[in-house]
Amino acid sequence: MSRINKDVIVALCMLLACGIFIAASFQIREPNYGVLSPATWPRVILGAMTFLSLLYLFQSIRAGAPEPTEAELVLMEERKRAGFFGYWRNVIACFVLFFFYLLSMPWLGMLLGGLAFVFLLLNVLGGWSPKQVALHALISICTVGGMWALFTFGLEVTLPPGEIIGRF
Amino acid sequence: MFAENLLGAFAEIGNVKTLVYMTIGVAAGLLAGSIPGFTIAMAVVLTLPFTFSMEASQGAATMISVLVGGLSGGLMAGILTGIPGTPSSVATTFDGFPMARKGEPGFALGLGVWSSFFGGMFSAVMLVLFAPQLARVGLEFQPWDFFMLVMFALTVTASLAGKNLVKGLLAGALGLFVKTIGEDDAAGMARFNFGNDELLGGFDFIAVLIGLFAFSQLLSDVRDPDKARRSLSMSGNVRVRIEHLRAIKAIIKRWPTLIRSSFIGMFVGILPGAGGSIANILAYDQAKKASSKPEEFGTGVPEGVIAPESSNNAVEGGALTPLMALGIPGDVTAAILLGALLMHDVVPSPSFIAEEPVLAYSIFIAFFCANFIMIALQSVVLRVFVLVTRIRMYMLASVILGFASIGVFALNNITFDIWTLLWFGIIGFAMRQFGFPLAPMILGVVLGDIAELNLSRAMAIDESLHHFVTRPWALFFLIVALFSAAFPYFQSQRSAGAKWTSYYAPALLAAVSLPLTMMGGGVRPVLAVLCVVLAGYLVYRLRRSATST
Numbered sequence: 001m002s003r004i005n006k007d008v009i010v011a012l013c014m015l016l017a018c019g020i021f022i023a024a025s026f027q028i029r030e031p032n033y034g035v036l037s038p039a040t041w042p043r044v045i046l047g048a049m050t051f052l053s054l055l056y057l058f059q060s061i062r063a064g065a066p067e068p069t070e071a072e073l074v075l076m077e078e079r080k081r082a083g084f085f086g087y088w089r090n091v092i093a094c095f096v097l098f099f100f101y102l103l104s105m106p107w108l109g110m111l112l113g114g115l116a117f118v119f120l121l122l123n124v125l126g127g128w129s130p131k132q133v134a135l136h137a138l139i140s141i142c143t144v145g146g147m148w149a150l151f152t153f154g155l156e157v158t159l160p161p162g163e164i165i166g167r168f
Numbered sequence: 169m170f171a172e173n174l175l176g177a178f179a180e181i182g183n184v185k186t187l188v189y190m191t192i193g194v195a196a197g198l199l200a201g202s203i204p205g206f207t208i209a210m211a212v213v214l215t216l217p218f219t220f221s222m223e224a225s226q227g228a229a230t231m232i233s234v235l236v237g238g239l240s241g242g243l244m245a246g247i248l249t250g251i252p253g254t255p256s257s258v259a260t261t262f263d264g265f266p267m268a269r270k271g272e273p274g275f276a277l278g279l280g281v282w283s284s285f286f287g288g289m290f291s292a293v294m295l296v297l298f299a300p301q302l303a304r305v306g307l308e309f310q311p312w313d314f315f316m317l318v319m320f321a322l323t324v325t326a327s328l329a330g331k332n333l334v335k336g337l338l339a340g341a342l343g344l345f346v347k348t349i350g351e352d353d354a355a356g357m358a359r360f361n362f363g364n365d366e367l368l369g370g371f372d373f374i375a376v377l378i379g380l381f382a383f384s385q386l387l388s389d390v391r392d393p394d395k396a397r398r399s400l401s402m403s404g405n406v407r408v409r410i411e412h413l414r415a416i417k418a419i420i421k422r423w424p425t426l427i428r429s430s431f432i433g434m435f436v437g438i439l440p441g442a443g444g445s446i447a448n449i450l451a452y453d454q455a456k457k458a459s460s461k462p463e464e465f466g467t468g469v470p471e472g473v474i475a476p477e478s479s480n481n482a483v484e485g486g487a488l489t490p491l492m493a494l495g496i497p498g499d500v501t502a503a504i505l506l507g508a509l510l511m512h513d514v515v516p517s518p519s520f521i522a523e524e525p526v527l528a529y530s531i532f533i534a535f536f537c538a539n540f541i542m543i544a545l546q547s548v549v550l551r552v553f554v555l556v557t558r559i560r561m562y563m564l565a566s567v568i569l570g571f572a573s574i575g576v577f578a579l580n581n582i583t584f585d586i587w588t589l590l591w592f593g594i595i596g597f598a599m600r601q602f603g604f605p606l607a608p609m610i611l612g613v614v615l616g617d618i619a620e621l622n623l624s625r626a627m628a629i630d631e632s633l634h635h636f637v638t639r640p641w642a643l644f645f646l647i648v649a650l651f652s653a654a655f656p657y658f659q660s661q662r663s664a665g666a667k668w669t670s671y672y673a674p675a676l677l678a679a680v681s682l683p684l685t686m687m688g689g690g691v692r693p694v695l696a697v698l699c700v701v702l703a704g705y706l707v708y709r710l711r712r713s714a715t716s717t
Binding site: 006007010014021024025028029030031033035036038039040041042044045046048049052053055056059088089090091094095098099101102105110114117118121122125126127139140143144147148151155156157158159160 | 218220221334335337338341342344345348352354355357358359360362386387390391392393396397560562563565566567569570571573574577578581583586587590593594597602619620623624627628
């Protein structure tokens with residue numbers, strides 16, 4: 001996908017988002033006492049964003065597809081070779097694992113969930129050889145365990161225990 | 169009274185606990201700064217949750233220490249490996265690395281370390297001298313002026329995106345918009361929560377900052393599987409001793425470069441959004457232009473290390489000046505520091521130095537002390553740097569993501585903040601991929617409440633909008649904002665040879681003379697006259713050169 005297409009799509013998405021939020025701004029309740037309406041400031045910003053998005057769209061269409069630079073060509077080649085999931089594999093892994101880490105928080109809590117998240121992420125990004133798995137396990141126990149201990153005992157912050165640890 | 173406050177501040181910073189925190193902060197900053205791909209802002213933002221349980225002065229001192237350490241840490245990687253640790257030390261590699269390769273790594277490091285120290289001390293002195301004066305000016309500001317000041321700060325930051333001005337402005341507006349989500353402060357009405365109760369409290373801006381900056385940066389760092397598995401630095405001779413005495417002598421001999429570069433750094437720091445990444449290149453360029461042997465730059469000349477290192481450390485004193493005096497941060501790291509102060513219910517404003525003198529002086533003193541600690545720690549950290557360079561990026565990223573989630577939770581003890589971290593990590597990553605600058609968005613998030621509060625106050629005083637263009641300070645900021653918004657266009661036209669660009673500076677001078685005249689008093693109308701005279705002289709010179717050719 002060329003850069004111009006990307007920019008046009010982003011501009012259109014931003015315009016759509018502006019439209020949705022402007023419509024939502026009419027759902028904001030008006031107070032019956034004399035203060036600046038709570039909807040005024042968001043509408044000012046959304047008005048500016050709509051104008052800028054239109055400008056961005058206009059600029060993107062007018063500029064046409066620019067010639068890719070050498071670095072961009074290399075990235076495009078790599079992207080073609082690896083495919084979408086291959087190219088973004090690590091990023092997707094980070095997002096997905098973090099998402100499940102948060103989702104499992106009520107059960108696993110921050111200590112077990114954090115250990116599992118860091119351990120799995122280290123393996124997904126670094127490799128699954130027995131030596132690496134052992135090293136990654138050590139790293140996750142030392143770092144997450146250390147941080148958990150620091151916050152729990154040092155800074156006296158009650159981190160979510162989760163149902164499993166909470167039972168004990 | 170002054171002495172009493174100063175002693176109070178010394179007591180706050182001089183106690184063992186604070187000094188230990190500061191030492192850890194400087195060491196962490198030095199290491200973070202030395203890791204390529206790990207920015208100073210990321211280090212400072214990740215420090216924030218740890219300062220939560222500290223006193224306000226302790227927290228601020230710790231964060232300033234990380235900042236000072238980070239600014240100096242970038243030079244180690246730059247000089248020894250040729251890969252700048254941070255964008256603030258890019259220009260240091262131009263001459264620092266060749267000097268190290270010529271067999272003088274200890275001298276190059278000494279120049280870098282001591283230039284950083286002198287640059288930092290210079291800006292610390294300037295901060296102490298200028299911040300109270302600027303705060304006095306700030307006391308004149310009314311809500312209209314503050315609102316326009318915020319708009320000015322956002323416009324300048326966006327204009328630094330250069331060709332992507334529209335993207336920069338969009339990012340700034342998006343930042344302002346993010347802060348409108350949740351209950352509004354004045355009336356308590358729900359905004360854009362779409363029935364979700366958790367959104368009523370809005371997004372915690374520290375979680376937003378960590379997501380936008382740290383999360384998205386880490387994802388960018390591990391995107392390439394091969395690079396993610398490599399050590400942070402594969403090359404470099406790090407078994408060196410820093411040549412302190414020789415470096416100090418060399419710097420003293422080249423004091424004009426040091427002073428000029430520190431001034432450049434200080435000035436760039438005061439500009440909202442501009443930071444060390446711009447200052448070090450600008451100072452290097454000026455040092456090269458001022459040199460009698462510019463052709464030697466890039467081969468390992470001392471000036472090529474002194475200029476970027478003194479300027480990037482001087483930046484922070486500049487960035488802290490508008491923060492301390494007006495409550496408007498000069499760059500992203502100052503914005504994060506503002507976040508830390510707000511977390512402790514301390515709101516910097518023009519009356520901040522007068523109302524919270526002990527805390528204000530504590531920040532000044534911490535800035536001085538951090539520079540001394542930095543010098544003391546450099547040699548020690550240099551040895552640890554060898555170990556750090558062996559770490560692989562994916563290990564660092566995985567561990568930091570785990571740390572970030574724990575740290576963010578500790579802010580308010582709610583899991584929703586970690587979700588905020590994730591969503592804004594995704595937004596930040598997408599913005600990076602689509603070429604949107606993050607700095608305007610971060611400033612927008614930080615300044616959003618200030619802008620709305622002042623708009624609300626202004627409207628409560630008088631609903632008429634004419635004050636935004638008739639009050640002298642509001643008009644002043646409006647004019648400067650318009651000129652800064654036009655600056656990227658001016659630059660592109662100037663390189664294309666457009667004639668009108670020669671009149672940009674005279675037009676700016678003539679335009680700002682109007683609000684200066686309106687301000688009244690003794691000094692400002694004189695300044696206005698000087699601006700008009702200077703503008704006239706520039707136009708006269710332009711006309712004369714045009715007729716002679």
